[in-house]
Amino acid sequence: MNESLLVGQACTKYNYLQINYQCLPNLPTKNICANSRSELSHAYIVTPDFPNKLTAGANCECTLSTNFENGQILLRRLDMKLPNDHENQKCGGTYLEINENDKSTERKCGYVREAGSIFGSGSKKLKLNFYTGENDNFYDSGFWLEVLGKKLKIW
Secondary structure, three states: OOHHHHHHHHOOOOOOOOOOOOOOOOOOEEEOOOOOOEEEEEEEEEOOOOOOOOOOOOEEEEEEEEOOOOOOEEEEEEEEEEOEEOOOOEEOOOEEEEEEOOEEEEEEOEEEOOOEEEEEEOOOEEEEEEEOOOOOOOOOOEEEEEEEEEEEEEO
């Protein structure tokens, strides 16, 4: 479908449209559900088939680690569309879980298009777990994260 038609359909009740954009570097992109190893300092992590619709039954894990003395790993959200309970602002069965030092730290879900940091770690290891529930609305497309760190290993 033509992108301008989508914008026009979404804004039929409004008389003002604001579009924010940013130029992103061409970096290696890792599917969070793929079993591959990478060593780099800057990359993207995406859900399977991003930006297409999610599918039920995903249970994926991705580990980020650094051997850098002052181990720091930064996750920056570029796009996130994961279903959530809008009324209670809680995640359902579909979410991204961030574990630091093998402890469940945060669950992320919801519809957020603005880029911004979602997690900065002072530790040398982060584990990302991504789940899709069986009964969620799969019109959502998942997430696109930017990962930064020195001597970063992703697997």
